[in-house]
Amino acid sequence: MRAADAIVELLIANNVEVVFGIPGDTSMTFHNAFEKYKDQIKYISCRDERHAGYMADTYARVSGKPGVVDVPSGGGVLYVAAALSEANSSSIPIICFSSDISRSSEGTGALTELRQEDFLRPVTKWNTTLKLASKVPHTIKKAFRIATSGRPGAIHISVPEDIHEAEFDYAPADLQATSKISFRNAPAAEEVEKVYQLLAQAKRPIVLAGGGVHLSKAYEELEKFMNDNAIPVVTSINGKGSVAETSPHAVGVIGVNGGTDETNDVIKESDFILVLGSKLNNVTTVAKTIFKSNPKVVQVDISEEMLDLNIPTEVALMCDVNLFLKELNKCVENSGKDFKQDLQAWTAQYQKSVEEKFARVAEEVNASTNFVNAAKIVDQLDKQADDNSVFVMDAGTQNPYMASNFKTKKAGRTVVFDRGHGNLGYALSASIGAKVASPDSKVFSLFGDGSFAMSVGELETAKRLNLSIVFILFQNNSYGWIKKLHQLYYDEKYIAVDFAAIDGEKIAEGFGIKSITIDSDEKLEEGIKWAIEQDGPVFLNALIDPITDIVPPVTNWRTDSKIDPKDRKALTY
Secondary structure (H helix, E strand, O other): OEHHHHHHHHHHHOOOOEEEEOOOHHHHHHHHHHHHOOOOOEEEEOOOHHHHHHHHHHHHHHHOOOEEEEEOOOHHHHHHHHHHHHHHHOOOOEEEEEEEOOHHHOOOOOOOOOOHHHHHHHHOOEEEEOOOHHHHHHHHHHHHHHHHOOOOOEEEEEEEHHHHHOEOOOOHHHHOOOOOOOOOOOOOHHHHHHHHHHHHHOOOEEEEEOHHHHHHOOHHHHHHHHHHHOOOEEEOOOOOOOOOOOOOOEEEEOOOEOOOHHHHHHHHHOOEEEEEOOOOOHHHHOOOHHHOOOOEEEEEEOOOOOOOOOOOOOEEEEOOHHHHHHHHHHHHHHHOOOHHHHOHHHHHHHHHHHHHHHHHHHHHHHOOOOOEOHHHHHHHHHHHOOOOOEEEEOOOOHHHHHHHHOOOOOOOOOEEEOOOOOOOOOHHHHHHHHHHHOOOOOEEEEEEHHHHHHHHHHHHHHHHOOOOEEEEEEEOOEOHHHHHHHHHHOOOOOOOOEOOOOOHHHHHHHOOOEEEEEOOHHHHHHHHHHHHHOOOOEEEEEEEOOHHHOOOOEHHHHHHOOOOHHHOOOOOO
């Protein structure tokens, strides 16, 4: 059997249904193998390697299975690096195959020659070069195990052209699925008991849920812990959706991006914080300022790298979040303690904060604007989208509004943020991966015009596949996030942030996609209603107010916009 055929058979054996990629001259044998097995595995041709990687990334986030991306040698490897780094930083399991020149051409200055393994080492969890065809089964199985176990991440396998073509003998067992794809650690009973004792002594306990809740699918156990005990849950921006935000005990996102005074104040008032799968970086902790009351902190994480790193802890447990919560819920049940009764005053306090937040949000939504009110776009999505909808967010103006104001209706990763690096150009292509992962969901892709210009080509992919995605361009003719920083912290001395207006509606129509422009709040409700009712991809070109006229829910921006510039201290993550 050819090595290329063996790789494809192993992907099928490991329940891979789709691969996102780009063809190349060094990968012709690999693509020939995909053609042979096209009834068992789908290959989606993309327009750019970076965006193929983003599709695999979000496919993994939404499906809960590893995403797979295939790129050619040379430029293909260079382009996909950004996507691999985003996935690896965000602990998303994806496997990247890159073809390479034949080994006999190494060192000759051949076209596309690149030390792929060295180049991608810093942005992957594990990467390797296949040097023997007989090593294919071992390498693929190892790739799936490493991608999904412990702290998940990005894997890269470089396959020289001659290895793809090489024949090797194999046993039937070689082409079977990896026996155990994911390994999860359970907590020690005595450690769980320590956590319970700290919790039982607390007057104002709170849970901070991060992206690790999504990775371990700990939704049922977390919602049981929250609702049975009236213990509030806040989330990091990556943890949004860890619980249904319609629960009376869900406080919302905290931190710099999407956190608000009301939600951040709740965590400031707590005396015990149970951290589930969060890095506790500066974005989440507002440079540690919301932890200054010195609460007792328990941190649960699958990775030893993050434990007790940014915030001192009373207890740090390296284990799976879901398995930990199962044991903690048992402890609470066996104790007979009535947390709901004991925490009545705390419950009233945090629920009042949430009420105050959304009363203020309502005022912002109803404020009159010259163009389209960005807060109103998110409000309409909140009201009109059904509970199964998936939202994919780019960095920029729309990002904090969605994190802060939108309420997830059920637990799950239904709102996707690229917060590993905050890459521009992510959402448009990544929404394709989300739709492929969840074909019955209406998918919404939200991005600014800076991001749009970096990813517009993938509109053709969405149209070719006839995917029901609502693309929403928040157009303000600038790199809005950076322009806001110039306004707040650099005396309004703008440089390299403005560009000419484009006609997003006509651009989308050029790809054969139905499109309308929304240039006032009066057109917004009907525009979103129209978009949701359409089959196939649609494009909304929303002309929003200039960034200099609004202050999105970014913690320091809202404070610093009210004080003298010389006294401002920027925290802009």
